[in-house]
Amino acid sequence: MTFAALCLLTFCALLGLAAAALSVDGFGYLDLGLLVLFACTLPWTVIGFWNAMVGFLIIRFSRDAISAVMPMASRVKGDEPISASTAITVFVRNEPPDRVIRNLDALLTDLVAAGVQDKFHLYVLSDTNDLVVADLEETKFGALTDIWRGRVHITYRRRSENTAFKAGNFWDFCERWGERHDFALPLDTDSFMPASAILRMLRMMQAEPDLGILQSLVVGLPSTSAFTRIFQFGMRLGMRSWTIGSAWWQGDCGPYWGHNALIRIAPFKAHCHIGKLPKGSLLGEHILSHDQIEAALMRKAGYDVRVLPEENLGWEENPPSLVEYLRRDQRWMQGNLQYGPFVVMDGLKFVSRFQLGFAMLMFLSSPAWIGLLIVGTLGAALSPTTGDFIDPQMGMVLMALIFVMWFAPKIATVLDVLTRSSLRQAFGGAGRFLSSVFFETIFFILLSPIMWVSHTMFLAGLPFGRTVGWIGQLRDDHRIPWAAAARYFWPHALIGWSAIAVLGLTHPGAIPYALLIAAGPAFAIPFAVLTSVPAVGHFFVRIGLGRLPEETAPPASLASLALPVFALSPRSRPL
Numbered sequence: 338m339t340f341a342a343l344c345l346l347t348f349c350a351l352l353g354l355a356a357a358a359l360s361v362d363g364f365g366y367l368d369l370g371l372l373v374l375f376a377c378t379l380p381w382t383v384i385g386f387w388n389a390m391v392g393f394l395i396i397r398f399s400r401d402a403i404s405a406v407m408p409m410a411s412r413v414k415g416d417e418p419i420s421a422s423t424a425i426t427v428f429v430r431n432e433p434p435d436r437v438i439r440n441l442d443a444l445l446t447d448l449v450a451a452g453v454q455d456k457f458h459l460y461v462l463s464d465t466n467d468l469v470v471a472d473l474e475e476t477k478f479g480a481l482t483d484i485w486r487g488r489v490h491i492t493y494r495r496r497s498e499n500t501a502f503k504a505g506n507f508w509d510f511c512e513r514w515g516e517r518h519d520f521a522l523p524l525d526t527d528s529f530m531p532a533s534a535i536l537r538m539l540r541m542m543q544a545e546p547d548l549g550i551l552q553s554l555v556v557g558l559p560s561t562s563a564f565t566r567i568f569q570f571g572m573r574l575g576m577r578s579w580t581i582g583s584a585w586w587q588g589d590c591g592p593y594w595g596h597n598a599l600i601r602i603a604p605f606k607a608h609c610h611i612g613k614l615p616k617g618s619l620l621g622e623h624i625l626s627h628d629q630i631e632a633a634l635m636r637k638a639g640y641d642v643r644v645l646p647e648e649n650l651g652w653e654e655n656p657p658s659l660v661e662y663l664r665r666d667q668r669w670m671q672g673n674l675q676y677g678p679f680v681v682m683d684g685l686k687f688v689s690r691f692q693l694g695f696a697m698l699m700f701l702s703s704p705a706w707i708g709l710l711i712v713g714t715l716g717a718a719l720s721p722t723t724g725d726f727i728d729p730q731m732g733m734v735l736m737a738l739i740f741v742m743w744f745a746p747k748i749a750t751v752l753d754v755l756t757r758s759s760l761r762q763a764f765g766g767a768g769r770f771l772s773s774v775f776f777e778t779i780f781f782i783l784l785s786p787i788m789w790v791s792h793t794m795f796l797a798g799l800p801f802g803r804t805v806g807w808i809g810q811l812r813d814d815h816r817i818p819w820a821a822a823a824r825y826f827w828p829h830a831l832i833g834w835s836a837i838a839v840l841g842l843t844h845p846g847a848i849p850y851a852l853l854i855a856a857g858p859a860f861a862i863p864f865a866v867l868t869s870v871p872a873v874g875h876f877f878v879r880i881g882l883g884r885l886p887e888e889t890a891p892p893a894s895l896a897s898l899a900l901p902v903f904a905l906s907p908r909s910r911p912l
Contacts, residue, residue, distance in 0.1 A: 338713070339521050340387060340391070340585075340586040343358025343387050344383050344384055344387055344695070347383045347386070347387070348376075348380070348383050349380050350505075351379060351383070351735070351738065351739075352372070352375070352376055352571050352734050352856045353377070354731060354734065354738075355371075355372055355375050355735055356368075356372055357728070357731055358727050358728045358731035358732045358735055359371060359372060359727055359728075360728075361724065361725065362720075362725045362726070362729040363550065364399075365666060367620070367712065367715075367716050368543060368716075369837070370642070370708075370712055371565070371709065371712055371713060371716065374705045374706075374708040374709050374712065375705070375709060377701070377702050377705035378702050378705045378706055378709070380695065381465045381695075381698060381699055381702055382697050382739060382742050382743060383742065384784060385579065385742070385743075385746060386742040386745045387582065387583055388401070388403070388578070388579045388582035388583045388746065389575075389578045389579055389745035389746035389749045390582065390745065390746070390749070391581075391585050391738065392577065392578030392579060392580070392581035392582030392583075392585070392749060393578050393582075393749035393752070393753070395581050395582070395585060396577070396578060396749075396762045397583060397753065397755055402581055402646075403581075403645070403646060403647055403654075403722075404701050405581075405585070406581055406584035406585050406646065407584065407643055407644070407645050408647070409541050409544060409545050409548070410541065410645060412538045412541075412544060413537065413541050413544060414853040415537065415540070417454050417540045417543065417544070419456050419536060419539055419540070419543075419545065420456075420853075421456065421519040421520055421539060421543055422456055422457075422458070422517065422518045422519050422520075422544070423456060423458075423518060423519065423520045423521070423535075423539060423599075424457075424458050424459075424510070424514065424515075424517070424518040424520070424521045424522070424602075425444075425457055425459045425460065425461055425521075425522045425524065425529075426460045426507060426510055426521050426522065426523050426524065427441065427459070427460065427462065427524045427525075427526070427547070427756060428460055428462050428464070428503055428506055428507070428523065428524070428525055428526065428714065429461060429462070429463045429464070429474065429526050430463065430464040430465050430499070430526075430595075431464075431465050431466065431470050432470070432526055432812070433470065433473065433824075434466075434470075434473060434477040434478060434809065434823050435477070436526065436527070436812065437461075437526050438477055438478070439898060439899075440458065440479055440524075440529040440898065441461075441481065442481070442780050443894065443898055444530065444531070444532065445459070445485055445488075445489050445896045446897070447531055447532035447894060447911035448489065448532045449488055449489070450532070451532050451533075451536065453532070453536065453580070454488055455516075457489065457490075458489075458491075458492065458514075458517070459489060459491045459492070459861075460491075460492045460493075460494065460510060460514065461474075461478050461491070461492070461493045462494055462496075462506050462507070462509075462510055463493070463494065463495035463496065464495075464496050464499045464506050465495060466499060467496075468495070471495060473504070474493070474495065475493070476496075478491075478493040479493070484507055485579055486877070492514070493581070493867040494513075495509075496509065500623070501611075501623040501624070502624070502625055502627075503595070503612075503625075503627065504611055504621055504623070504624055504631075505623065506611060507521075507523060511605065511606050511767075512606075513605050513654065515602045516602075516604075518596075518602055519602065519603075520539065520542055520599050520600060520601060520602060520814055521599070521600045521602050522535060522595050522597075522599055522600075523595065523597075523598060523600065523607075524544050524596055525595070525596040525653065526810075526812075527558070527653050527654035527810075527812060528555075528596050528597055528651065528653050529551070529558065529651060529652045529653075529894075529895075529898070530597055530650065530651035530652075531651075531892070532894075533894070534553065534649065534650040534651055535599075537650075537891070538551050538553060538599050538645065538650070539599065540569060541645070541733070542599050542601065545619070545641070547639070547640055547641055548601070548640065548641045548643065548644075548669035549600070549601050549604050549635040549636070549638070549639070549641060549642055550591075550593050550598055550599070550600050550601070550631075550632055550635050550641075550642040551598060551599045551643055551644075551645060552592055552593050552594060552598040552642070552643070553597045553598060553644075553645050553647070553650035553651050554576065554577070554580055554644065554645065554646045554647055554648060554650060554651075555594065555596070555597045555650075555651050555652065555653050556569070556572070556573055556576065556648055556651075556652055556653075557569025557570075557572055557573065557652065557653065557655050557884075557885070558652040558653060558654045558655075558887075558895075558900070559654070559887050559888050559891075559895070559900055559902040559903070559906075560654070560874070560902060561814055561871070561874045561875055561901050561902050561905060562657035562658070562814045562869070562871075562874045563645050563867070563868045563870065563873040563876055563877050564656070564657060564658050564662070564868035564869060564874075565654075565655045565656065565657050565873035565874075566656070566657055566877050566878070566882065566883035567657055567773075567776060567780045567868070567877075567882075567883050568662070568780070568784070569655050569883075569885070570773055570777050570883040570884075570885065571747065571777040571780065571781055572655075573750075573885060574649075574746070574750040574751065574774070574777070575745035575747045575750065576746075577646065577648065578733065578746050578749035578750055579746040580644060580646040581646045583647055584643070584644050587644075587688055587692070588643075588688070589636065589641035589642065589643060590632075590633075590642060590686050590688035590689050590692070591632070591641075591642045591643045591644045592628075592629065592632060592642070592644055592692065593628045593629060593631060593632035593635075593642060594628055595626075595627065595628035595652040596653070597650070597653070601640065603651075604638055604640050605631070605635065606633065607638070607716060608634050608638035609629055609631045609634045609635055609638075611624050611630055611634075613630065613908050614675060614678065615678075617879060618675075619653055619724075619799045619800065619802075619804075620671055620674055620675045620799070620804065621671070621675070621804050624672065624675050625668055625669075625671055625672030625805075626669060626672025626673050626675065626676070626696070627672075629676070629692055629693060629696055630676065630679050630693070632689070632692075633682075633685050633686070633689035633690075633693060636685075636686050636689050637684050637686065637689070638788045641670070641800055647688070648886075649892065650721075652887075652895070654812055656810065656811075656812075657811070657813065657814050657815065657859075657868040657869070658678070658815060658817055658865070658868070659784075659787070659814065659864065659865040659868060659869070660809075660817055660821075660822075660825060660865060660869075661810060661812075662700065663664075663787075663791050664805075664810070665810060666788060666791070666792075667791065667795055667805050668805050669700075670700045670792055670795055671795075671804055671805055673697050673699065674697055674700060674701075675702055676693040676694070676695065676696060678694045678698050678793065679693055680694050680697075684702075687847070698773075700792050700796075701796075702789075703788065703789040703792035703793055703818065704789075704792070704793040704796060705790050706789045706854060707786075707790060707793045707832070707854075709854065710786075710836055710851065710854040710855060711714075711832075711836070712833070714755035714836045714839050714840060714851060715839070715853070717843070717844055717847050718839050718840065718842075718844065720844075722844070723844050723846065723847050731849075732875040732894035735905060736850065740853075742792065743781075743862070744778070744781075747774075747777075751774055755767065755770075760886075762883055762887070762889070763885060763886035763889050763890070764885070765881040765884040765888075765889055768882045769880075769882070769884060770884075771882050772882060773881075773882050773884065776882060777883070782853065782856065782857065782863075783856060783857040783860060783861075783864055784857060785854070785857060786833075786854045786855070786857035786858055786897070787826075787829055787857045787858055787861045787864070789854075790828065790829045790857075790861075791829070794828060814869075814871045814874060815869065815871075816869050816870055816871060817865050817866050817869040818865075818866075819862070819866055822861075822863075822865040822866050823862055825865070826858075826861035826862045826865060829857075829858035829859075829861040829862075830858060830859060830860075830861055830862055832855075833855045833856065833857070833858030833859030833860070833861070834855075834859050836851055836854075836855045837852075837855055837859060838853065878902055878905040878906050879906070879907060881906075884906075888902060888903070888906050891903055
């Protein structure tokens, strides 16, 4: 209730300030439209701000930030015997298997070194329908099975039909093999977890029989891609305070992100099956973003769902280019928008309903941001002066507040890093860290509106049957040609430059303010190209831009992967 009250008061205060700023020359229909659009953008901004504030206070002022939001973390000593049987389930689809085999080989080596390999069974669950890739999978995973035969049980299974996407793939596993195991550990193609993290989480699951899903905090794997480096550096800045803050108020209705988590199989089979959406749905019949629905169903059944917000539990690879990132983002968008019927499902906890609705708002607010740019540009252009459109002083205060709230999760981490010598050194020193923060801020200001335009275009295409399926991703570094970027991002550029041109012809002084939204779309084409150039990424690695702690001192589990970034980084030293 405290968290909800803080968010509601902040929401009302910002809305009141916006109404006052727009009332400088009366309050007409245009002002009302802008106020409604602004209100649609606020939930993510406000909740993100208070997540960050709560998380920062817990990090700085609690004796043990992890135990403050995850009480059972302090109850596990780390020497408890592993008695449960765990299925490691890896999902692959239409991608060369070498990368996932590299990760699995390192994990299996880790488990054998810990002496617990007999408690695990690896299942490679393929939904590949490309016959060339399927043949390669059978050869490569067959070789992996032969290598580990007699030490770790490995099963490879390929479905000929991708029914219900990843959720259907996992459900097929549950029906065929679920009764053999107590827990399942879902991993994606790009996921990696060390044995130490898995065993720590397993001990918590064994000690807490009412814990249905335990989600680890997943951070980005060190990369040589310029786009990925800056993107996941920003994620690293924001995720810890955000996740700890949200874990504080979500409690036992925590998140599940579909991978790098432990699932108690028996209640999952009994309560978490997801049916089809109504036939003919604009968003498709099968759920793409199954994870948060399964978390809500697990909590409905009386089992806790919690997140363990530690940064050394597991990694994932982020897309190497803007185009690949937006392809993945569109799949998430379609999947999250499918949550509508589940928000009103009988028996869900209030927090679970909120999480489903909040996940939808992450994408539904995007057209509101683009609407603010378009309607705001027209309103300013039609006014004699910008002062007749919006009060300059109140408008500046409002913009500054929104800007601070946007960056609050990252500001919290920046303050924490700068005040701790060990963290400063882990990120490569204060100078390198602050340089990375500066570049990431520009990156974020450009990327966010590009995403908003893409989301808006996707929503506009739904009535015409434009949807996405579950396809493989291009994970290797690659350069996007200028022509390809132009074909993909010309609508973004048109929207951005149109707003700039209209203001340039009417009120040029308003352009700097419009650039907070217009700059990203306007420069989407060069942004996509330049951030994909491998030489740029390699240069960033060499100078330490976007450096993560894992690059300064690679954990042994990551060093075993022989990532290209470690060979390029001049100051990486294994622990």
